[in-house]
Amino acid sequence: MLRIGVDVGGTNTDAVLMDGRNVVDGFKSTTTEEPGLGIINAVSTILDKNKINTDDIQSVMIGTTQFTNAFVENKRLEQVAVVRLAYPATVSVPPCIDFSDNLRKIIGENFWIISGGYEFDGRQLGDWSTDEVVKVAKEIKSKDLKYISISCVFSPINEEQEIETCKIIQEHNPDAIITMSHRIGRVGFIERENATIMNSSLGKLADKVITSFKDALKQLNINSPFYISQNDGTLMSADIVKNYPVLTFASGPTNSMRGAGFLSKKSNAIVVDIGGTTTDFGVIKDGFPRESAIPVDIGGVRTNFRMPDLISIGLGGGSIIRNNEGKITVGPDSVGYKLDKESLIFGGKITTTSDIAVAAGDANFGDTSLVSHLDKNIITNSKNEIKKLIEDGIDRVKLNKDDVPVILVGGGSILVKGNLKGASEVLIPEHSDVANAIGASLAQAGGEIDKIYSYSEMGREQSIENAKKDAIQRALQAGAIKESINIIELEEIPLSYLPSGSVRIHAKAVGDIF
Amino acid sequence: MIELTLDNLEDLARGTAFLATGGGGDPYIGKLMLKHQLEQGKTVKIISPDEIDDDTFACNVLTMGAPTVFGEKAPNGLTSYEAMKKVEEILGKKFNAIMPIEAGGVNATLPLVVGALSGLPVIDADGMGRAFPELQMVTYNVGDVDINPLVVINDFYETGVFHSRNSSSGEWLSRAVCVRMGGICQVACYPMNADQIRNTSVHNTIKLSFEIGALIQQARNDKNDPVEEIIKYMGKSNPPRVGKLLFTGKIDDLLRETVNGWTRGKMYLKSLTNQDTLLVEFQNEFSYAKLNNDKVLAMVPDLICALDSETGEPITTDGLRYGQRIKIVAVSVPPIMRSEKALKLFGPRAFGLPFDYTPIEEID
Numbered sequence: 001m002l003r004i005g006v007d008v009g010g011t012n013t014d015a016v017l018m019d020g021r022n023v024v025d026g027f028k029s030t031t032t033e034e035p036g037l038g039i040i041n042a043v044s045t046i047l048d049k050n051k052i053n054t055d056d057i058q059s060v061m062i063g064t065t066q067f068t069n070a071f072v073e074n075k076r077l078e079q080v081a082v083v084r085l086a087y088p089a090t091v092s093v094p095p096c097i098d099f100s101d102n103l104r105k106i107i108g109e110n111f112w113i114i115s116g117g118y119e120f121d122g123r124q125l126g127d128w129s130t131d132e133v134v135k136v137a138k139e140i141k142s143k144d145l146k147y148i149s150i151s152c153v154f155s156p157i158n159e160e161q162e163i164e165t166c167k168i169i170q171e172h173n174p175d176a177i178i179t180m181s182h183r184i185g186r187v188g189f190i191e192r193e194n195a196t197i198m199n200s201s202l203g204k205l206a207d208k209v210i211t212s213f214k215d216a217l218k219q220l221n222i223n224s225p226f227y228i229s230q231n232d233g234t235l236m237s238a239d240i241v242k243n244y245p246v247l248t249f250a251s252g253p254t255n256s257m258r259g260a261g262f263l264s265k266k267s268n269a270i271v272v273d274i275g276g277t278t279t280d281f282g283v284i285k286d287g288f289p290r291e292s293a294i295p296v297d298i299g300g301v302r303t304n305f306r307m308p309d310l311i312s313i314g315l316g317g318g319s320i321i322r323n324n325e326g327k328i329t330v331g332p333d334s335v336g337y338k339l340d341k342e343s344l345i346f347g348g349k350i351t352t353t354s355d356i357a358v359a360a361g362d363a364n365f366g367d368t369s370l371v372s373h374l375d376k377n378i379i380t381n382s383k384n385e386i387k388k389l390i391e392d393g394i395d396r397v398k399l400n401k402d403d404v405p406v407i408l409v410g411g412g413s414i415l416v417k418g419n420l421k422g423a424s425e426v427l428i429p430e431h432s433d434v435a436n437a438i439g440a441s442l443a444q445a446g447g448e449i450d451k452i453y454s455y456s457e458m459g460r461e462q463s464i465e466n467a468k469k470d471a472i473q474r475a476l477q478a479g480a481i482k483e484s485i486n487i488i489e490l491e492e493i494p495l496s497y498l499p500s501g502s503v504r505i506h507a508k509a510v511g512d513i514f
Numbered sequence: 515m516i517e518l519t520l521d522n523l524e525d526l527a528r529g530t531a532f533l534a535t536g537g538g539g540d541p542y543i544g545k546l547m548l549k550h551q552l553e554q555g556k557t558v559k560i561i562s563p564d565e566i567d568d569d570t571f572a573c574n575v576l577t578m579g580a581p582t583v584f585g586e587k588a589p590n591g592l593t594s595y596e597a598m599k600k601v602e603e604i605l606g607k608k609f610n611a612i613m614p615i616e617a618g619g620v621n622a623t624l625p626l627v628v629g630a631l632s633g634l635p636v637i638d639a640d641g642m643g644r645a646f647p648e649l650q651m652v653t654y655n656v657g658d659v660d661i662n663p664l665v666v667i668n669d670f671y672e673t674g675v676f677h678s679r680n681s682s683s684g685e686w687l688s689r690a691v692c693v694r695m696g697g698i699c700q701v702a703c704y705p706m707n708a709d710q711i712r713n714t715s716v717h718n719t720i721k722l723s724f725e726i727g728a729l730i731q732q733a734r735n736d737k738n739d740p741v742e743e744i745i746k747y748m749g750k751s752n753p754p755r756v757g758k759l760l761f762t763g764k765i766d767d768l769l770r771e772t773v774n775g776w777t778r779g780k781m782y783l784k785s786l787t788n789q790d791t792l793l794v795e796f797q798n799e800f801s802y803a804k805l806n807n808d809k810v811l812a813m814v815p816d817l818i819c820a821l822d823s824e825t826g827e828p829i830t831t832d833g834l835r836y837g838q839r840i841k842i843v844a845v846s847v848p849p850i851m852r853s854e855k856a857l858k859l860f861g862p863r864a865f866g867l868p869f870d871y872t873p874i875e876e877i878d
Contacts, residue, residue: 088669092547092591092627119696120583125669153587189586190546295542302542398837401766452582493582502697504582 002056004046004222005441006039007255007434008064013038014437015046023263025050026434035066035209036216043220060217060226061235063255063440066209067202067245072299074100077201079108081145083136083169084193085116085152085161087126095151095193100300107201110145112136116161117153120452120502125153133165137172147200148173151181151193157451177203177243184246186450187504191295191304198301199246206245210238227443227513231307233258233288234446234478234510249298250307255439257282257289257308260407262442263429269405270394270423273435274412277316277334281393282308286488288510311396315389317412318343321351321382328381330389344370353415356382363414383417391421398422409435446510447474448489456501463505464490471509480511515565516638516721518558518626523548528730529723530622531828532744535817537777537799538619538645539581540830543588548623551630558626559635561611563717570708572611572637573598575628576621578649578666578688579698581832584620589700590669594624595631597667597702604663604675605705612636613706615652617719618645636720641704642860643716643851644817647776647798649688650681651860653850654704657714664688664703668695716848718752725751730826740826741841748845756846756875760803760811761785761792762823765838770831781820781834783842794818794842796831801865803842812844812874813862815851819843844874 003018013031017024027046032038039062047054070076082095095111096104114132117125140148148169152162159182166178179199185192210228217226227235231250241248253273260271267287273280283290289308296307314332318339322329335342335350342348344355345366351374357363359371360379394406406423408416409432420426431438449470453463468487475485489508518526527545534541551558575594577584602608612632614625617640629636641652649661661684664676674691678684684703692699706714729747733740741759748757763783770779776797783792792811793804800818803811812818820829823839850856852873858864861871 086587088590090588090590092550093543093588094550097546097550097553117587120580120586121697123696125587125696187582187586189588190543396837396839502580 001058002052003058003441004043004060005437005439006042006060006062007252007436007440008035008038008062008066009252009436013042014434015039015042016431016434016437016441017046017050017052018438018441023431023438026431026437028434034212035064036212039213039216040219043222047220054221054223057222057224059224060222061229061440061443062213062226063229063251063436064209064248065252067205068249068252068298070202070205071198074102074106074299076205077106078147078204079106079110079145080197080200081110081140081143081148082112082193082197083148083150083165084111084113085126085128085150085165087113087115089117089125089153090189093190096197098190098194098302103299103301107197110140110143112139116165118155118158118161120154120157121454122157128161128164130168133168134172137169140169140176141173146176147203148176148178149181149193149196149200150178151189151196153189154187155180155182156187179243183244185304186506187452188304191302194301195246195303195305198298198303199244202245206242210242213238229255229440229443231305232291232446233439233443235443235513237479249305252436253280253282253308253310254289255436255443256409257284257439258287258442259435259437259439260284260409260429260432261287262438263432263435264405264407264427266405266407266427269407270397271407271409272390272394274408274410274415275316276318276339276411277314277336278312279315279390279393279412281311281313281397283397288488309397311393313389313393315353315386317352317354317415319353321353321356323378328378328385330382330385353382353386353412356386357414362417386415387420390416394420394422408432444510445475445478445480445513446508447471447476447478447480448506448508449474450504450506452502452504454502463503464492467505467507468509471507475509475511479513480509481513482511485509485511515562516560516724518548518552518560520549520552522724522728523552525724525727525731526720527623527727528828529725529727530618531830532618532726532819533622533719533723533817534618534645534828534830535799535819536796536829536831537647538616538621538830539584541620541623543584544620544623544627547588547591547627548630551627556630558629560626560638560720561635562721563637563639563711563715566611566637566708566711568708570611570637570711571607571609572613572706572711573601573609573702574613574615574641574704574706575625576615576701577624577698578692578701581620583697587696587698589698591627592631593667593669593671594628594700594702596671597665597673597700598628598632600665600667600673600675601663601702601705609705610634613704613711613715614640614720615649615704616640616642616645617716617723618642621645622720622723637711638720639711639715639717640719641715643719643847644815645799646860649685649703651864652681652704653716653856654706654710654714655681655859656850656853656855657710659704659706659710659714661703664701666691666695666699666701668699714850716850722751733826741821741823741843744826744843753848758812758844758874760842760844761790761805762841763790763792763839765834765836765840766791768834768836777831779831783840786839792842794820797865798831800831802862802867803844810869810872811877813867813869813871814865815847815856815860816874817845817847819845846874
């Protein structure tokens with residue numbers, strides 16, 4: 001059972017060949033303008049090297065930062081028609097109000113706030129009517145807008161109005177690509193609507209990128225199904241991503257953490273990803289990255305995405321070492337990609353963390369003789385300082401007082417040796433340089449639910465039971481095998497300042513695809 | 515006079531989050547509502563209570579309900595103004611100014627939206643000097659200001675008018691209607707004349723928000739410790755206040771429950787340098803802080819704020835998480851909030867706590 005995992009990043013495109021739960025081989029190459037070419041390059045290298053017949057490839061999983069990057073850079077985005085079902089509520093906050101001027105210009109001001117929506121207890125808010133939606137559908141047609149976002153107040157409780165509205169608009173605009181907010185986010189209207197609009201703005205690019213991926217696989221003569229990883233570590237089929245590119249946001253760090261967890265065989269651990277300029281600290285809980293509880297800004301736009309909860313510090317292989325009268329400081333600035341010119345071991349003039357690692361004999365690259373003059377105290381103090389930074393980061397992301405396994409990945413893992421405070425053990429697994437692609441190849445299918453339930457009417461137990469059932473149903477729809485599905489998250493959030501016994505329940509179910 | 519602009523809006527939002535002392539709802543939506551008004555070319559004038567004319571007649575406007583609902587169902591906007599007009603109609607007298615009832619959270623920004631819509635100035639003073647969960651918890655009651663007529667309105671302009679026997683009853687009745695109105699409603703109440711504004715409100719709290727917000731940002735830019743800067747600043751504010759850093763630590767345990775619509779909870783902090791622990795209890799807002807399960811270091815109505823230990827960003831009780839590094843800061847409140855009558859409304863005993871009020875200056 002062979003699988004291929006691919007990670008299409010901003011700079012690198014990595015591929016791994018997996019046989020069941022074993023890593024057969026990994027390969028790093030460069031990302032290309034047309035992303036498919038980088039995939040062809042990486043995958044064909046790995047297939048040729050291992051003499052694999054493409055008929056034996058069961059599936060391909062791709063993780064990509066293409067959509068995140070496009071949105072953050074405001075590139076290749078489309079005009080969007082925004083249809084909001086909420087009137088008379090919400091008019092005090094029109095769509096896109098918090099987007100940058102440049103984004104607002106790109107997305108345009110094609111907004112309709114029409115009657116509709118629900119109350120928190122499921123009653124109708126405004127009087128939704130077919131006539132009003134038909135009128136909007138015709139206006140969209142006359143404006144020739146193809147990418148459409150529909151957001152309805154409290155649609156996570158009841159998606160019916162969004163679905164009905166979508167049907168009508170689609171009838172009048174057969175070519176339109178429509179995104180409904182209940183498919184994108186949870187309770188928190190502006191954040192959910194923002195994400196829906198982001199998704200629509202990426203519609204054209206999504207089609208292009210997925211087509212490019214498909215063509216690449218065709219050229220490679222791989223006919224198996226392929227999947228794209230989401231930000232929560234689960235997978236979507238490629239055709240779904242065409243409609244929901246926004247759900248791939250931040251899948252990079254998620255894949256890297258899941259890959260690290262897999263390589264080390266730990267389902268609860270702290271992952272420390274040491275790169276060239278920064279180090280990311282994250283937590284894997286039950287095999288999945290812990291999610292952030294605070295709103296996440298992407299390209300300056302607030303969303304309520306499920307994102308891994310990461311801490312980043314300015315420590316990496318290129319971090320600059322300074323000696324202030326005997327007191328050593330490390331970073332937070334770095335020589336970055338100029339490491340191979342500016343660091344001592346490559347004939348430069350700046351002392352970096354890599355120079356220290358080489359001088360200490362922990363690593364062997366560059367010209368060792370160029371750091372032989374470094375003072376022993378400086379080396380020891382620098383190493384201690386680096387260790388302290390990492391130990392502090394570990395402590396900041398820890399779930400509780402207990403020591404936990406710490407997994408080091410990324411090129412910068414040479415910077416630390418030996419035990420770390422707070423770590424029950426320190427692991428540097430093999431293949432950790434392609435942890436992203438491995439993470440992509442492992443992903444599962446999931447479903448989640450986020451609704452407000454009335455405990456006074458339904459009771460707590462029944463409410464929780466219903467929430468779980470709905471989450472499992474969604475995981476099944478996403479392709480999970482029934483027997484393998486588990487509820488991995490269950491959260492009750494009471495509605496404060498209201499004496500009505502209403503509670504918001506968030507439940508997530510995941511299961512294996514293979 | 516202070517003029518609200520697109521440039522100082524972020525400062526205001528951050529400052530109101532600080533004064534919300536952990537509750538009051540996320541100021542994000544309020545900030546967006548104001549941004550929209552300013553982008554439409556509307557202006558907001560904020561005047562000091564020292565500058566008001568003797569014929570000033572102001573109305574308190576606010577949003578009542580659950581922050582979660584507010585975050586999903588932003589209001590229509592115009593309805594708050596409409597509620598105020600309904601009060602005018604009943605009294606047969608026009609308002610010429612607007613008052614915020616609260617200095618922290620959503621209700622610190624909403625009156626500014628009404629100021630933009632109506633063109634009326636907003637008075638830089640309020641009834642809580644922070645955030646509190648209920649309508650009767652205001653200094654106005656120290657001077658027996660009548661809460662009535664109390665008007666509630668929803669997005670459909672459906673209106674309810676209460677002539678309640680007292681402010682606590684007004685709170686009780688209107689909150690029941692609030693649930694039926696979909697979990698949030700707009701409220702206009704506590705009409706006040708110039709003397710009442712001068713004598714029964716907490717002064718200069720909007721200015722305080724602007725300054726705290728700007729200070730935190732400035733400290734970040736200058737790579738200074740925002741918390742240290744806030745504490746230094748408090749002595750220079752008008753009126754001067756006492757600011758204290760109570761504790762620096764990480765959240766070691768967190769318990770939450772909901773009782774009658776109130777989020778109650780306990781947060782346990784552990785020092786990063788020694789064995790000290792701090793317990794901070796909350797009832798929507800932070801109500802007291804106790805060191806080593808022994809000594810109460812600060813209590814309502816003094817402000818107790820949780821700030822991110824590095825960025826100084828105020829954290830609401832909803833945003834608290836295990837492992838967070840935070841600093842707990844206490845700030846003294848002006849004398850009007852410490853009178854016997856005021857403490858009956860919102861001192862420790864009003865929150866069911868088993869001790870009497872001691873100002874933070876008297877605790878070492």
